[in-house]
Amino acid sequence: MSESIGRTLRDGGLEGELAPTLTIKDSLSSPFAFHVFSHFLLQLSSRITAQNSHSRGIVIVALSRSPSYYIALLKMKGFDVASSNNWFHILDYYTDPLGWKEKIRKPSNVTDPSSQIPLATSSYKTVKDIDKLFSVITELGRGLVGDNKAHFSVAIDSLSELLRHASLQSVAGLVGNLRSHEQISCIFGLLHSDLHEERAAAVLEYMSSVVASVDPFHHSVDGQRRYLGNSLSEQNFTKGKFNVRSKRRNGRVRVTCEEFKVEFGGISFSNVSSVDGTTTAAALVPKVQFNLQLSEKERIDRAKVVLPFEHQGNGKPIQIYDGRRSLEESNNSEATHISSVTKEGGMGEIIYFRDSDDEMPDSDEDPDDDLDI
Numbered sequence: 001m002s003e004s005i006g007r008t009l010r011d012g013g014l015e016g017e018l019a020p021t022l023t024i025k026d027s028l029s030s031p032f033a034f035h036v037f038s039h040f041l042l043q044l045s046s047r048i049t050a051q052n053s054h055s056r057g058i059v060i061v062a063l064s065r066s067p068s069y070y071i072a073l074l075k076m077k078g079f080d081v082a083s084s085n086n087w088f089h090i091l092d093y094y095t096d097p098l099g100w101k102e103k104i105r106k107p108s109n110v111t112d113p114s115s116q117i118p119l120a121t122s123s124y125k126t127v128k129d130i131d132k133l134f135s136v137i138t139e140l141g142r143g144l145v146g147d148n149k150a151h152f153s154v155a156i157d158s159l160s161e162l163l164r165h166a167s168l169q170s171v172a173g174l175v176g177n178l179r180s181h182e183q184i185s186c187i188f189g190l191l192h193s194d195l196h197e198e199r200a201a202a203v204l205e206y207m208s209s210v211v212a213s214v215d216p217f218h219h220s221v222d223g224q225r226r227y228l229g230n231s232l233s234e235q236n237f238t239k240g241k242f243n244v245r246s247k248r249r250n251g252r253v254r255v256t257c258e259e260f261k262v263e264f265g266g267i268s269f270s271n272v273s274s275v276d277g278t279t280t281a282a283a284l285v286p287k288v289q290f291n292l293q294l295s296e297k298e299r300i301d302r303a304k305v306v307l308p309f310e311h312q313g314n315g316k317p318i319q320i321y322d323g324r325r326s327l328e329e330s331n332n333s334e335a336t337h338i339s340s341v342t343k344e345g346g347m348g349e350i351i352y353f354r355d356s357d358d359e360m361p362d363s364d365e366d367p368d369d370d371l372d373i
Contacts, residue, residue, distance in 0.1 A: 002039075002242065002244075002258060002260075002269040004244075004246070005022060005040065005210055005212065005244065005246075006040060006043050006044070008020050008022070008186070008209075008210060008246075009022065009040060009043075009044050009153070009186045009188060010044065010047050010052070010053045010054065011054055012053075012054035012055060012151060012153075012185035012186050013185070013186070018179040018180060018209075019178065019179045019180075019181070019184045019185060019186050019187055020186045020187070020209045020210065021175065021179055021186070021187045021188070021207060021208045021209050021210070022040070022186070022187070022188035022189070022208065022209070022210045022211075022212065023159070023188075023189060023191055023204055023205060023208040023210070023211050023212070024036050024037055024040075024188065024189070024190050024191065024212045024214070025190075025191040025192070025193045025201065025205075025211070025212070025213050025214070026190075026191075026192060026193070026213075026214040027192070027193055027194040027214075027215075028194055029215075029216045030214050030215055030216045030217075030240045031192075031214075032214045032240060032260070032262055032267070033190050033191070033192070033214050034064070034065075034157070034190060035260075035262055035266070035267040036212065036214060036242070036260070036267060037155075037157060037188070037189075037190045038073060038266070038267075039266060039267050040188060041058070041060070041073075041155055041188075042073070042074075042077050042266075044058065044153060044186075045058060045074070045077075045079065045087075045088065046077075046079075048087050048153075049079070049087065053185075054151055054185045054186075055145075055151045055152050055153040055185035055186065056087060056144065056145045056150045056151065056152060057086075057087040057088065057089070057141065057144030057145050057152040057153070058087065058088050058089070058144075058152065058153045058154075058155060059089050059091060059137055059140045059141050059144070059152060059153070059154050059155070060088075060089070060090050060091065060154075060155040060156075060157065061091045061093060061133075061137065061154070061155065061156045061157065062090050062091065062092055062093055062094045062157055063093040063094055063156070063157055063158040063161035063162065064094065064157050064158035064161060064190075065094060065157055066092075066094050066095065067090045067092050067094070067095075067121045070090060074088075084120075085120040086144070087144060088120065088144075089120040089121070089122065089140050089141075089143070089144055090120065090121045090122070091121075091122050091124050091136060091137065091140060092121050092122065092123045092124060093124055093127060093161070095123060122136070122140060124136060127161075127162075127165045127166070128165050128166055130162075130166050130170040130171065130173065130174050131170075133174060134174055134177050134178065137154060137178070138181060138183070138184075141154070141183060141184065142183065145183065149183075150183070151183050151184065151185035152183060152184065152185060153184070153185050153186050153187070153188075154178055154184055154186075154187045154188075155187075155188055155189070156187070156188075156189035156190070157189070157190055158189075158190055158192075159171065159189045159190060159191045159204060160190070160191055160192045160195050160196065162174070163196055163200060168199070168200050168203060171204075172203050172204070172207060175187065175189075175204065175207050176207060179207070191204060209246065209247050210244065210245070210246045210247070211244070211245045211246075212242060212243070212244050213242075213243040213244075213245075214240055214241075214242060214260070215240060215241045215242075215243055216240055216241070217239045217240045217241060217259070237262075238261055238262045238263075239259065239260065239261050239262075240259070240260055241257055241258075241259060241260075241272075242257065242258045242259065242260045242269060243255070243256075243257050244256050244257070244258075257272055258270065258271060258272060259271070259272055
């Protein structure tokens, strides 16, 4: 499923559609969402440099990592940092999100460290102004691809940091505005779900077309998380489950699961092992308040039901059920008509039953004779 997410970010949305949005969420029990974020960031970057993507540039909003981290990440994967200024731009929230360092730096004439970074970087010091943030992101994107119909991608490395400084309504409005912008190809961001209320995570998941959840590797039989111990040596902090819930264009939701493993060179994905595959499938099925299958007793009771006009075919005379009384009452009633048909054939008979015993006999009289028409 990780390959499918990569294709979604590569292809972007169709004309007139909202931009695809990926939300990667994790928790303290499996804090590997940033590894997944870096994986898709590098994958999209390689496709942009190869001109094999709908977008022509990336604007990354850096809230949890410094610009120097992303420079080292690009160098480690073999990207030419000097030429990346044409398609990669960092909006630096991390260095001075509230503008305090700038106030200290001015009297002492200290140089700005962002000016020494060999990558296109812009500082942003008003983290609480979400409306201005949207304008800055779109301006930086146009600076990369121009004002024509070319598209760019937006990566936010920590939605949790935005929710820390701004309201949920403002952050949701930012995501909605980015999705509806005509030049934005795709959006993906990271969320630490255990740092926020369930309502905040639910709102961002609702606005996302793909939600990728990084969960612990070990689960119990009933689908609940199970921890092997409290010490670091007893827990496996290199593997986990990558659960993906994606919304299709026809309105259906597809749920898939993969395994991931964090290695020195990055993160890798593979199919769920057969040992734990049954447990994972059972955990993904939603719990309902009714049974999806009949019990053995219900199957036996259903087989005993006599349908009104079904041929029994057991060699006994066929009994015509009048629909008003049970079959046993019909056998004991004198008014019951029984038509016996032998295997060799016999005379047929048409039996008519009134809807009610209190019904008046049929008459040719006009029921409206008493009306003065």
